[in-house]
Amino acid sequence: MFWPEHISTIGILAATLFLLRVLHSFGHFKIQHTLWEKIGVVGVSPGGGIFSWLLAVLKSPVKLDEYLQDGYDKYSKQGKPFGLPTMWMGGYLVILPRSMLHFLNRSRQELSGFNALLEGIQFKYLLSDRGRIWSNPIHFEVTNDLTSKDLAVLAPIMMEEFENAFRTCWDDPGMADNGLITDAFASMTRITSRVSVRVMLGLPICRNAEYMEESMRYSNSIMQSAAIINCLPPFMRPVIGRLLGLWTRHNARKVLKFMVPVVEERLQKHKQMGGDAHSQLDMLQSLIRVAQNHGPAELGADRIAKRVLALKTMFIFGIGWVFAQAVLEIYSNPDCADIVRTLEQECRRVARENNGLSTREAIDKLYHVDSAIRESMRLNDAFLHTLPFDVVAGSPIELSKGWTISPGSRVRMAYPGRFVHLDPDIYPEPRRFDPFRFVHKGDTNSSEESGEEAMSKQELLTTPSKSFLFFGYGRHGCPGRWFVSTLVKQALSYVVLNYDVEVTNLPGKKQSLLNFVLPPMEARLRVKRKVSVSTE
Numbered sequence: 001m002f003w004p005e006h007i008s009t010i011g012i013l014a015a016t017l018f019l020l021r022v023l024h025s026f027g028h029f030k031i032q033h034t035l036w037e038k039i040g041v042v043g044v045s046p047g048g049g050i051f052s053w054l055l056a057v058l059k060s061p062v063k064l065d066e067y068l069q070d071g072y073d074k075y076s077k078q079g080k081p082f083g084l085p086t087m088w089m090g091g092y093l094v095i096l097p098r099s100m101l102h103f104l105n106r107s108r109q110e111l112s113g114f115n116a117l118l119e120g121i122q123f124k125y126l127l128s129d130r131g132r133i134w135s136n137p138i139h140f141e142v143t144n145d146l147t148s149k150d151l152a153v154l155a156p157i158m159m160e161e162f163e164n165a166f167r168t169c170w171d172d173p174g175m176a177d178n179g180l181i182t183d184a185f186a187s188m189t190r191i192t193s194r195v196s197v198r199v200m201l202g203l204p205i206c207r208n209a210e211y212m213e214e215s216m217r218y219s220n221s222i223m224q225s226a227a228i229i230n231c232l233p234p235f236m237r238p239v240i241g242r243l244l245g246l247w248t249r250h251n252a253r254k255v256l257k258f259m260v261p262v263v264e265e266r267l268q269k270h271k272q273m274g275g276d277a278h279s280q281l282d283m284l285q286s287l288i289r290v291a292q293n294h295g296p297a298e299l300g301a302d303r304i305a306k307r308v309l310a311l312k313t314m315f316i317f318g319i320g321w322v323f324a325q326a327v328l329e330i331y332s333n334p335d336c337a338d339i340v341r342t343l344e345q346e347c348r349r350v351a352r353e354n355n356g357l358s359t360r361e362a363i364d365k366l367y368h369v370d371s372a373i374r375e376s377m378r379l380n381d382a383f384l385h386t387l388p389f390d391v392v393a394g395s396p397i398e399l400s401k402g403w404t405i406s407p408g409s410r411v412r413m414a415y416p417g418r419f420v421h422l423d424p425d426i427y428p429e430p431r432r433f434d435p436f437r438f439v440h441k442g443d444t445n446s447s448e449e450s451g452e453e454a455m456s457k458q459e460l461l462t463t464p465s466k467s468f469l470f471f472g473y474g475r476h477g478c479p480g481r482w483f484v485s486t487l488v489k490q491a492l493s494y495v496v497l498n499y500d501v502e503v504t505n506l507p508g509k510k511q512s513l514l515n516f517v518l519p520p521m522e523a524r525l526r527v528k529r530k531v532s533v534s535t536e
């Protein structure tokens, strides 16, 4: 008699405490009012109060796509910012319209995406910062070495590695007549990763199958763990995050076991050659030079190997994503035969005129290939909104009449990248894959117009604009994009010249979780080497 009553009182008390803890951990008692007063908010019912807000945040991991589309149509298209409830970025984000893209031209001292990036990958749980690898990311400086001069040296090395990687991953002597059936996303990511690792660490480690598998496992564990933690309410993150951190750190140790001896050997050579940084051209060599400029403490093999590891996920997933999506768009299109014929003809002509496709100059002339990849990137963003940033210094940003964001206040902002790319007012028939949409029509094959002239008129995949935000926008647009472009164009030209490809299992409907569009894991390909065709 007394006991059941007691239990229900304890139950109600516990539930209230739990709810208060949840509300407190989201910190939204004040935020939601501030936002509602200043700008529109999506995903919450008008006048629904804190519970409507809380529900919107809890649903946001799977509803972000819907919320963003709603906000884009209602607010962005009228040039207005809107509030987006999100579990992903600790409560809410302000999504700015295209007309406010000019803010991204502010300096890194004024705008910083760094804290948001670290929060997004759940750095504090998943990665170790011994040696200040993440809090002092000097490894980003290696992108200064990816200039067109260095890419000219790297392009032939990359092509050589593609030849080897495709033969290893796509040629199965036992299946010569029927071709090889393979997982589209995994196998294409494996191929581009191998070429990326050749550029990062050189031979022979890029051909070490065990190392490559451990690397993939490590990158997967970071991505998956970060996604899980980002889906959890903040108060649950410390426990689950630390458990997942045990897994990611274990995977990191396994990869480092392969990498540290490679770095040690290179440091040894570097010393023997009196610090001649160009004894071998790859990113490790650039990193050694960068480390040297930052003082002797940075020159430890362990620390340098960790910096290579920090750069890796970007190389493995980003580039594999772009290549795999382009192949799937082209080979699953109803007009596949015509598209492939046009691409193949261009690759053959350029290869003939340039003695092959190994050089940067030759790759730069593949305008149709460039357009097809840019079009696939437009349709296949990896993120729903662009990478978020905070105002940390400089002048305030006026978001709407009566609401100005002053430096240092915690208002995190982003742009609706994917929704700009799919806006019918910007791109006619936006959901249709139109591979040659960006080709400068009429004269790319004309002998009267030089390659340089044509190129200056075509919007290339490396050209960010207010309508193409895949690599960001403004002065902080991705500095690795020329490298990505050269690598993916080489990969696609190799495919159209050397393989018959059939998509045997189509990619399903695009799904998203948090801010990520999920990769087409179920898509499968049949690949068969063409008979008696040279690489070029």
Ligand code: HEM
Binding pocket: 104, 108, 113, 140, 142, 143, 146, 314, 315, 317, 318, 319, 322, 387, 470, 471, 472, 473, 474, 475, 476, 477, 478, 479, 480, 481, 483, 484
């Ligand atoms: C397909 C692969 C890649 C994609 C989709 C990508 C995308 C991006 C995006 C969206 C940004 C943010 C730009 C902004 O804040 O407006 C960025 C920044 C950056 N990316 Fe990439 N990236 C890729 C590959 C690479 C590679 C291979 C490197 C290195 C070689 C690289 C180095 C960087 C660096 C250092 C920044 C920071 C730039 C700054 O803060 O000024 N990225 N990237």
